Amino acid sequence: MTIFPKLHEGFRICDSPGEVGIDLVMSSITGIADLMKYLDENGIKVIHFDWSGFVNGESRLFVIIDTRNYKKPKENILRELKSVSRAITEAEFSPVVNGKLIYTRSLFPLLVSQSRGIILPVEVAEGMFEIFKDHFGDDMGTSMLYHLGYAVGVRFYERLLKPLEPNSLEELIQLLDAHLISLGIGVMKDYYIEVDDKLWLRFERVWECESLKGKVNKPAGHTSRGMLSGIFEGYLDHRVVVSETECLVLGYDACKFEVTYLK
Numbered sequence: 729m730t731i732f733p734k735l736h737e738g739f740r741i742c743d744s745p746g747e748v749g750i751d752l753v754m755s756s757i758t759g760i761a762d763l764m765k766y767l768d769e770n771g772i773k774v775i776h777f778d779w780s781g782f783v784n785g786e787s788r789l790f791v792i793i794d795t796r797n798y799k800k801p802k803e804n805i806l807r808e809l810k811s812v813s814r815a816i817t818e819a820e821f822s823p824v825v826n827g828k829l830i831y832t833r834s835l836f837p838l839l840v841s842q843s844r845g846i847i848l849p850v851e852v853a854e855g856m857f858e859i860f861k862d863h864f865g866d867d868m869g870t871s872m873l874y875h876l877g878y879a880v881g882v883r884f885y886e887r888l889l890k891p892l893e894p895n896s897l898e899e900l901i902q903l904l905d906a907h908l909i910s911l912g913i914g915v916m917k918d919y920y921i922e923v924d925d926k927l928w929l930r931f932e933r934v935w936e937c938e939s940l941k942g943k944v945n946k947p948a949g950h951t952s953r954g955m956l957s958g959i960f961e962g963y964l965d966h967r968v969v970v971s972e973t974e975c976l977v978l979g980y981d982a983c984k985f986e987v988t989y990l991k
């Protein structure tokens with residue numbers, strides 16, 4: 729299956745000296761069409777494109793382009809961009825560090841589901857697995873990861889899901905699926921609600937299990953388990969137990985979480 733990952737690149741390490749970043753200010757959506765037409769007509773390839781959306785009638789764009797086929801001095805691009813479109817009101821080169829890292833300072837902060845978001849690459853965040861295990865031992869480390877997930881799950885429900893007023897357990901699960909995939913946390917594969925006292929959900933690409941694959945030999949979705957507990961307890965207003973009965977690290981294609989209501 730071909731995958732189409734969403735790129736979040738506030739910066740990029742450039743591959744060639746022809747790569748240039750440009751920060752633009754645009755007063756209308758037509759600026760995007762004018763920009764792309766200009767780049768296309770001048771044989772300039774777009775490597776990356778990101779924008780802020782409109783705030784008070786203005787939007788900021790960050791584009792990284794490959795200027796190898798542009799024979800005039802690169803500075804001309806800024807002037808030409810402003811002349812090809814009335815919608816483009818400002819254009820300047822993005823900062824470069826170390827001669828190769830191009831980034832933008834104009835797209836900040838990040839907004840995720842209407843609230844400020846921060847992004848940690850998994851290869852950085854997974855440090856917490858090691859630190860919890862090394863400092864507190866396997867059982868205590870696992871328990872701390874669970875409680876960390878639980879605390880997140882409680883707020884996840886209260887602040888992201890509850891305001892959307894799910895009308896049923898099924899609708900709650902669908903809202904959860906939409907959030908998890910858009911936040912890059914995991915992909916729901918399927919679920920089953922057994923009447924009244926039990927349900928299960930299966931997720932592919934659970935980030936923590938994926939990063940622990942090959943390193944542990946038991947289900948590894950501890951923060952996910954905690955998070956689901958916090959979410960379902962919030963919705964049901966009732967204690968639940970969540971156990972991970974199948975996991976990527978054990979060779980399954982998805983992680984299966986069983987949610988049981990505590991009587």
Ligand SMILES: [Zn+2]
Binds near residue numbers: 974975977
């Ligand atoms: Zn798992």
